[in-house]
Amino acid sequence: MTLTEQASPYLKLDEVPSTKLIYLDNSATSFPKPNEVYVFMDTFYRNYGVNPGRSGFDLCLEAGSLVDETRKLLCRFFGGTDSNRLVFGYNSTDVLNLAIFGLIEPGEHVVTTHVEHNATLRPLWKLEQEGVEVDWVDFDEKGYVDPQEIIRRFKKNTSTVVMNHGSNVIGTVQDVATVGKACRERGIHLILDVSQTAGMVPVKMDELCADVICFTGHKSLMGPMGIGGMYVREGVEISRTRAGGTGVKSAQRDHLDEYPYRMEYGTPNLPGIAGLNAGVKWVEKHGIEAIHRHEMALWKRLRDGLKPIEGVTLYCADDVPGKERISVLSFNVNGLEAMDTGTMLDVDYNIACRTGLHCTPMVHEHLGTDKLHGAARFGIGAFNTEADIDAAIHGVSEIAEMQRKKK
Ligand SMILES: Cc1ncc(COP(=O)(O)O)c(C=O)c1O
Structure with a gap:
C-alpha cells in the first residue's frame, strides 16, 4: 500500500452501484442500496416469503429464524443486552409514536429541543393538548443544544427527555451522553431519535444512557423503506397503545406483555427485515x-x-x-x-x-x-x-x- x-x-x-443521476439526498433515503441488499431481499422473499411465527412448516421456521437473527444483529449493533427488546416497526416515526404515547402521561413534564423532526414534534404537540407540559430547548448559533440547559429545565415531575441525536437539517450531533447520565441519576426516561445517526456514527445504548432508541432502516442502515424499530432498555415498560395479532398465545384477550410482542402488531415487514439484515451487515463489513x-x-x-x-x-x-x-x-x-x-x-x-x-x-x-x-x-x-x-x-x-x- x-x-x-x-x-x-x-x-x-x-x-x-451506478445511478442515472447524481444522488445527494441520502439523508432522506439512502440510494442506491448495496447490491447485497437487493440480492438478499429478492432471494429471501422468493424462497421464504411467508408470515413468520404463525405455523410449523419449514418456510415459516426459516422466516422466523431470519427475524430472530436480525433482532440479534441489531441488538448487538446498538449495544443492547437482550435481543427480545429489539422491536421492529415500520420506521422511526412509528416507533417514536409508540414510545412517546406509551411512556408519557398527562400531568408530566417533558424536555425536548428545537432540533426535533415532526416524528417527535407532532406527538409532543398532541400530548401538550392532553395536559403534558413540554419544555423546548433551543440550539446555539453553531447548531448545538447545550446539555446543561436541558438538565437545568428538570423539575420534580419531569418524566422524559425526548431528543434528536443527529440533525437532518444542520447535521449537528448532540451531546446525548451528558443528558443521558443526568436522566439516569434522576430516573427520567430518555427517548432518543437516532434516525440520522444509526449507521453513520456509533449508537450504543449504554454509552448514551438511553432508555429507548428509535431507528429507521432506509437511511444509513442501508435497508429498504418501511422497516425500522426501537431498542427498549431492560426495566423500561412502555404501555401498549395498540393491540392485535402476534401469532403467539392467540387465546389471550389482552395483547402480550412481553417484549418483543408487547410492541409488535400484526404481520411484520419480512422483505424489509431481510433488506435491513443485509444493509446492517454491509455497514459492519465496511x-x-x-x-x-x-x-x-x-x-x-x-x-x-x-x-x-x-x-x-x-x-x-x-x-x-x-x-x-x-x-x-x-x-x-x-x-x-x-x-x-x-x-x-x-x-x-x-x-x-x-x-x-x-x-x-x-x-x-x-x-x-x-x-x-x-x-x-x-x-x-x-x-x-x-x-x-x-x-x-x-x-x-x-x-x-x-x-x-x-x-
Ligand atoms: C431526525 C429524523 N427523525 C425522524 C425521521 C423520520 O423517519 P421515517 O420517515 O423513516 O419515520 C427522519 C427522517 O427524515 C429524521 O431525519
Missing part, C-alpha cells in the same frame, strides 16, 4: 468509522467549495472542535426560493437534493429560513464520490452567478 492510499479518507468499495470518514471528507470538500461562493448561505456548517457532525449540508442561494434552487440542480445539472422544511419546522424558524420556504439540502452517502461533490459545487456556483447577474 502506498502512502497516498494509506492517507485516503475514502472507502475502498468493490462495487459502486465499518461505521470508515463510512463516516468517507462521508465527512466529502462533506468538507462540499462545504469548502460552497462557502466562498458569493450569494450562497450555509447553515451551521462551521467546524466546532470536540463536536461531532454527520454529512448533511443545508444552504440557500440569495434571492432564490429553496425549491427553485432544487429544480435547477435537478433539471440543469442532474443532481438530486431535498428542498423545503425537511419536516423540521422549528430549525427553520430558528434559522429564519421558514420565510424562504426552507433550504436546499445535500445529504452525502457512502456511494458518493469526489466527482459528485464537484458537480454539486459547480451547479450551485453557476446558479448563484446567474442570480448575481439578474440584480
Whole structure:
C-alpha cells in the first residue's frame, strides 16, 4: 500500500452501484442500496416469503429464524443486552409514536429541543393538548443544544427527555451522553431519535444512557423503506397503545406483555427485515468509522467549495472542535426560493437534493429560513464520490452567478 492510499479518507468499495443521476439526498433515503441488499431481499422473499411465527412448516421456521437473527444483529449493533427488546416497526416515526404515547402521561413534564423532526414534534404537540407540559430547548448559533440547559429545565415531575441525536437539517450531533447520565441519576426516561445517526456514527445504548432508541432502516442502515424499530432498555415498560395479532398465545384477550410482542402488531415487514439484515451487515463489513470518514471528507470538500461562493448561505456548517457532525449540508442561494434552487440542480445539472422544511419546522424558524420556504439540502452517502461533490459545487456556483447577474 502506498502512502497516498494509506492517507485516503475514502472507502475502498468493490462495487459502486451506478445511478442515472447524481444522488445527494441520502439523508432522506439512502440510494442506491448495496447490491447485497437487493440480492438478499429478492432471494429471501422468493424462497421464504411467508408470515413468520404463525405455523410449523419449514418456510415459516426459516422466516422466523431470519427475524430472530436480525433482532440479534441489531441488538448487538446498538449495544443492547437482550435481543427480545429489539422491536421492529415500520420506521422511526412509528416507533417514536409508540414510545412517546406509551411512556408519557398527562400531568408530566417533558424536555425536548428545537432540533426535533415532526416524528417527535407532532406527538409532543398532541400530548401538550392532553395536559403534558413540554419544555423546548433551543440550539446555539453553531447548531448545538447545550446539555446543561436541558438538565437545568428538570423539575420534580419531569418524566422524559425526548431528543434528536443527529440533525437532518444542520447535521449537528448532540451531546446525548451528558443528558443521558443526568436522566439516569434522576430516573427520567430518555427517548432518543437516532434516525440520522444509526449507521453513520456509533449508537450504543449504554454509552448514551438511553432508555429507548428509535431507528429507521432506509437511511444509513442501508435497508429498504418501511422497516425500522426501537431498542427498549431492560426495566423500561412502555404501555401498549395498540393491540392485535402476534401469532403467539392467540387465546389471550389482552395483547402480550412481553417484549418483543408487547410492541409488535400484526404481520411484520419480512422483505424489509431481510433488506435491513443485509444493509446492517454491509455497514459492519465496511465499518461505521470508515463510512463516516468517507462521508465527512466529502462533506468538507462540499462545504469548502460552497462557502466562498458569493450569494450562497450555509447553515451551521462551521467546524466546532470536540463536536461531532454527520454529512448533511443545508444552504440557500440569495434571492432564490429553496425549491427553485432544487429544480435547477435537478433539471440543469442532474443532481438530486431535498428542498423545503425537511419536516423540521422549528430549525427553520430558528434559522429564519421558514420565510424562504426552507433550504436546499445535500445529504452525502457512502456511494458518493469526489466527482459528485464537484458537480454539486459547480451547479450551485453557476446558479448563484446567474442570480448575481439578474440584480
Ligand atoms: C431526525 C429524523 N427523525 C425522524 C425521521 C423520520 O423517519 P421515517 O420517515 O423513516 O419515520 C427522519 C427522517 O427524515 C429524521 O431525519
